[in-house]
Amino acid sequence: MDITGFLHYLTLPYLVEGLLVTLQLTAFGFLGGMALGAVLAAMQLTRFRTLTVIARCYTTLYRGTPLILQLVFTFTVLPHAGVVLTPIVAGSLALALNEATFFSEIFRSGIRGVDQAQTTAGRALGLGPGALMRRVTAPQAFRQMVPALGNEAVATMKNSALASIIAVPELTLRTQQLASSTFDYFEIYVATAVLYLLLTGAITGVQLLVERRSVRIAGVRSRPLARRKRGRAETTAASTAGLGRGPGTPPELAGPVEVVEMRGGAPAEDGRPEARGAALALTGIVKRYGERTVLDGVDLAAQPGEVVALLGPSGSGKSTLLRIIDQLETRDSGTVTVNGAELGIGATGRRHSESRLAAERVDAGVSMVFQNFALFSHLSVAENVAGPLRWVHGWAADAAAARAHELLGRVGLGEYADAAPASLSGGQQQRVAIARAIAARPRLLLLDEPTSALDPELVAEVLRVITSLARDEGLTMVLATHQLRFARQVADTAVFMAGGRVVETGPAERVIGDPSTPQAVTFMTAMNAAEV
Numbered sequence: 001m002d003i004t005g006f007l008h009y010l011t012l013p014y015l016v017e018g019l020l021v022t023l024q025l026t027a028f029g030f031l032g033g034m035a036l037g038a039v040l041a042a043m044q045l046t047r048f049r050t051l052t053v054i055a056r057c058y059t060t061l062y063r064g065t066p067l068i069l070q071l072v073f074t075f076t077v078l079p080h081a082g083v084v085l086t087p088i089v090a091g092s093l094a095l096a097l098n099e100a101t102f103f104s105e106i107f108r109s110g111i112r113g114v115d116q117a118q119t120t121a122g123r124a125l126g127l128g129p130g131a132l133m134r135r136v137t138a139p140q141a142f143r144q145m146v147p148a149l150g151n152e153a154v155a156t157m158k159n160s161a162l163a164s165i166i167a168v169p170e171l172t173l174r175t176q177q178l179a180s181s182t183f184d185y186f187e188i189y190v191a192t193a194v195l196y197l198l199l200t201g202a203i204t205g206v207q208l209l210v211e212r213r214s215v216r217i218a219g220v221r222s223r224p225l226a227r228r229k230r231g232r233a234e235t236t237a238a239s240t241a242g243l244g245r246g247p248g249t250p251p252e253l254a255g256p257v258e259v260v261e262m263r264g265g266a267p268a269e270d271g272r273p274e275a276r277g278a279a280l281a282l283t284g285i286v287k288r289y290g291e292r293t294v295l296d297g298v299d300l301a302a303q304p305g306e307v308v309a310l311l312g313p314s315g316s317g318k319s320t321l322l323r324i325i326d327q328l329e330t331r332d333s334g335t336v337t338v339n340g341a342e343l344g345i346g347a348t349g350r351r352h353s354e355s356r357l358a359a360e361r362v363d364a365g366v367s368m369v370f371q372n373f374a375l376f377s378h379l380s381v382a383e384n385v386a387g388p389l390r391w392v393h394g395w396a397a398d399a400a401a402a403r404a405h406e407l408l409g410r411v412g413l414g415e416y417a418d419a420a421p422a423s424l425s426g427g428q429q430q431r432v433a434i435a436r437a438i439a440a441r442p443r444l445l446l447l448d449e450p451t452s453a454l455d456p457e458l459v460a461e462v463l464r465v466i467t468s469l470a471r472d473e474g475l476t477m478v479l480a481t482h483q484l485r486f487a488r489q490v491a492d493t494a495v496f497m498a499g500g501r502v503v504e505t506g507p508a509e510r511v512i513g514d515p516s517t518p519q520a521v522t523f524m525t526a527m528n529a530a531e532v
């Protein structure tokens with residue numbers, strides 16, 4: 001190869017101008033495709049079937065026909081409808097319309113790929129659909145989508161070469177013109193390949209940069225890994241040794257779980273608790289999944305400051321009931337009243353919109369802790385607590401950060417404020433989740449088997465935090481648990497459920513220690529034997 005000739009063509013203004021047109025086409029195709037792709041993805045994710053069908057038809061049409069045909073169509077057929085476009089505008093438009101279908105699939109799969117537990121936790125914290133998308137779903141989906149978006153940028157750039165068919169003076173067209181007039185095919189095509197590679201290399205560089213930035217966790221400051229691991233090991237070792245506290249457990253939460261005095265209104269022995277002035281009142285809750293009735297007319301009430309333990313065999317409906325209280329699950333009939341406000345269903349009998357439900361959760365002061373912690377993985381520990389205070393409750397950044405640090409200190413995790421959730425043990429993550437749930441000072445806290453996903457040695461640290469909350473905060477709590485000893489100590493009232501019904505209810509001490517129904521006796525005996 002003639003190196004001088006190659007270098008001459010590599011820097012030839014005629015080709016470099018072609019490269020700039022290629023860049024322009026790529027940018028229009030990519031950005032326009034992204035914008036339209038976002039609209040198509042939203043149309044396909046919406047509940048409105050007509051929009052979904054329109055988006056699907058568009059995708060099928062554009063994905064199913066060659067780009068070259070679309071380019072010719074845009075350039076030659078549209079003028080018949082009175083729309084005359086210059087080659088470069090027609091090329092950019094055709095590219096964007098084509099790329100949109102691929103972007104829409106990337107967006108859709110990115111959004112669908114976000115763990116549902118993360119969005120459920122966001123809803124439970126009072127985030128409406130817009131805030132949930134902006135604060136939780138989009139950032140998490142974006143992290144997954146960056147490689148595919150980089151790929152699509154390269155594909156758009158390569159596809160732009162097809163615009164030569166409608167005489168767009170981009171790099172490939174200019175290469176062909178130059179080669180056919182000079183006959184220096186080899187040098188010209190190698191120079192063009194190098195120019196394309198330079199562009200591809202730049203796109204890959206940008207992709208890697210964005211990828212590196214996007215995996216960063218907001219609010220996380222670098223901290224030596226060895227220190228984090230040591231802290232974690234110490235916590236585990238301390239718990240295993242029965243001390244109940246490592247560096248992560250505050251003094252007030254150390255030591256054996258104390259018996260908590262009965263507070264709040266204990267239920268009448270007939271199992272129909274007093275509903276007047278209740279923090280929570282459920283009447284006739286029915287829930288069906290298809291033909292299966294999983295909750296069959298549940299009545300329940302909790303007085304302010306009362307701790308209610310939901311007990312019962314697996315599948316008896318405890319989690320479903322908690323999710324219905326927090327409006328994370330629909331119900332077929334029955335009413336849910338929290339602190340005097342009926343939630344979820346209006347006078348017309350229709351379920352409220354997600355944004356209204358979010359506002360109702362906040363107004364009623366209900367919050368929830370989940371089995372699987374569900375800390376937001378793209379935020380630091382402190383941001384998990386402070387973020388929702390700012391986004392949902394309108395706290396100033398300083399006040400939210402101060403509250404987060406105060407609460408993290410109280411659950412013994414002050415020094416982990418800047419850590420990533422994934423670097424914490426399960427027990428520590430659950431303590432952060434509890435801090436997050438109580439940060440906005442809810443009046444009703446729901447806990448769905450908060451220790452069942454934890455290794456046995458980590459259970460005690462979480463139970464201590466819950467016990468301390470019940471004792472010090474006077475929070476009304478409804479908690480589903482399989483830990484009978486703990487339930488007996490912390491709860492005022494125990495509600496035993498089986499087959500979607502409340503079988504027995506009464507003072508926790510009595511229902512757990514001396515149940516009166518055969519089903520409850522069998523369950524308590526089995527669970528007590530397992531706990532020994």
Ligand SMILES: Nc1ncnc2c1ncn2[C@@H]1O[C@H](COP(=O)(O)OP(=O)(O)OP(=O)(O)O)[C@@H](O)[C@H]1O
Nearest residue numbers: 289294312313314315316317318319320321449480
């Ligand atoms: N989305 C769903 N679709 C269909 N069935 C469901 C769904 N969610 C729960 N169920 C069923 O409802 C019943 C009650 O489930 P739920 O999780 O509320 O029970 P649970 O008492 O909390 O059980 P566990 O103690 O194992 O968590 C179960 O039989 C379960 O299979």
